[in-house]
Amino acid sequence: MKRTIKVANLARVEGEGALELIIQAGRVARANFSIFESPRFFEAFLRGRRAAEAPDLTARICGICPVAYQMSAVHALEAILGLAIPAPLRALRRLLYCGEWLESHALHVYFLHAPDFLGYPSGLALAQDFPEIVKEGLALKKAGNDIVALIGGREIHPVNVRVGGFYRTPTAAEIQSLLPAVDNALAVAQKTVRWVAGFKFPEITYDYELVALRHPQEYPLCEGRLASNRGLDISMEEFEAFFAEEHVRHSNALQGHKQSDGAYLVGPLARFALNYDRLSPLARQAAQEVGLTPDCRNPFQSIIVRSIEMVHACEEARRLIQTYQRPARPFVEASWRAGQGSAITEAPRGILYHRYTVDDQGIIENARIVPPTSQNQKTVEADLCRVAEAYLHLPDDELTHILEQAIRNYDPCISCATHCLRLTLIRR
Numbered sequence: 001m002k003r004t005i006k007v008a009n010l011a012r013v014e015g016e017g018a019l020e021l022i023i024q025a026g027r028v029a030r031a032n033f034s035i036f037e038s039p040r041f042f043e044a045f046l047r048g049r050r051a052a053e054a055p056d057l058t059a060r061i062c063g064i065c066p067v068a069y070q071m072s073a074v075h076a077l078e079a080i081l082g083l084a085i086p087a088p089l090r091a092l093r094r095l096l097y098c099g100e101w102l103e104s105h106a107l108h109v110y111f112l113h114a115p116d117f118l119g120y121p122s123g124l125a126l127a128q129d130f131p132e133i134v135k136e137g138l139a140l141k142k143a144g145n146d147i148v149a150l151i152g153g154r155e156i157h158p159v160n161v162r163v164g165g166f167y168r169t170p171t172a173a174e175i176q177s178l179l180p181a182v183d184n185a186l187a188v189a190q191k192t193v194r195w196v197a198g199f200k201f202p203e204i205t206y207d208y209e210l211v212a213l214r215h216p217q218e219y220p221l222c223e224g225r226l227a228s229n230r231g232l233d234i235s236m237e238e239f240e241a242f243f244a245e246e247h248v249r250h251s252n253a254l255q256g257h258k259q260s261d262g263a264y265l266v267g268p269l270a271r272f273a274l275n276y277d278r279l280s281p282l283a284r285q286a287a288q289e290v291g292l293t294p295d296c297r298n299p300f301q302s303i304i305v306r307s308i309e310m311v312h313a314c315e316e317a318r319r320l321i322q323t324y325q326r327p328a329r330p331f332v333e334a335s336w337r338a339g340q341g342s343a344i345t346e347a348p349r350g351i352l353y354h355r356y357t358v359d360d361q362g363i364i365e366n367a368r369i370v371p372p373t374s375q376n377q378k379t380v381e382a383d384l385c386r387v388a389e390a391y392l393h394l395p396d397d398e399l400t401h402i403l404e405q406a407i408r409n410y411d412p413c414i415s416c417a418t419h420c421l422r423l424t425l426i427r428r
Helices: 042-046 051-059 066-081 087-118 123-129 131-152 172-176 179-197 236-242 268-278 281-289 299-322 372-390 396-408
Strands: 017-024 027-035 211-214 225-228 243-246 255-258 339-347 350-358 364-370 422-427
Touching: 017 372, 027 372, 042 051, 042 364, 051 066, 051 350, 051 364, 066 087, 066 339, 066 350, 087 123, 087 131, 087 179, 087 299, 087 396, 123 131, 131 179, 131 299, 179 281, 179 299, 211 268, 211 339, 211 350, 225 236, 225 268, 236 243, 236 339, 236 350, 255 372, 268 281, 268 299, 268 350, 281 299, 299 396, 350 372, 372 396
Parallel strands: 017 422
Antiparallel strands: 017 027, 211 225, 243 255, 339 350, 350 364
């Protein structure tokens, strides 16, 4: 018997794609998570452009996490130049990144993912019954937007980031003006952790290889070594020796894989597992209060981890605001030289790799960008197989819903083409 389930438009995820499941003898034989959104060729059109343009150009890859693209770009290019960024500029970059984490996680938690657990088709529908809860989510997002707007020059696709630092740094008074909203956001984020921890989660645990940056002192954003729960410990420059991408017939997006043993997972679950001891005190306390430990491997509980990371982002932002000293100069300047540089930063959805080769005039000869969603694609497919097998007894509409929810566990990014438009379920 053939059964077909179609989702005309997968809500609360960006992009275009499809999922085909083949079930034989009560088992899922294959899951193809197809990405058919048109390629955008960013790596190709970066070639021949001035390297100084890369932060602004790559920010246009994503309207949700442009700071991540800018930070990976500037760190990779600064590696070519051998630039050492002074501590005040480094702290300002970290504050900017905290703003992006906050606005991105708040959007996902309140408007894209929470409706799944509460039985609502959208964040707008949720707002009709629980307006105060949604207002709190908006307050969290606005606090992040305010940070990005002040430091980055605008909320979407910031324009103030440059190689060596910033075009302009805010005054101490401007930075201090962020503090009331951040303090309020911190209280709301702590409340959010308790709220989402009360959701009903499928009892599912998977044995992932978790990959994230690991920093000696900090919860990772822009620096560190690449580590995993299975013993990986490499420099950022070694990324391509251990990880690769491949084209699969059913997808326009390349799929990342670990060269030795296949699929791996990046993002909040990985960061939380590998850097639990680097969380801020209030974030670690929030995790302890709801009983979430670093051995969590339930992908549906990623919404709790994102909420804990919002607590961390708020507390870290507050610390950086309180200790801010305006840098003596907004940027460090250096003459371009030929070379190759690479960098990894932690986008809200996981590690984002950039590698550039430039000539002695500062012209980009080659570029490679590996976003977190492409790295997670194989694991998404594996999760869909496992979730489908666990819930094959459900009617088509209920099975479709939980498979959509499984995709949303990853908060797939608009620019990474990670969305499911149509689900076809074939039972044989």
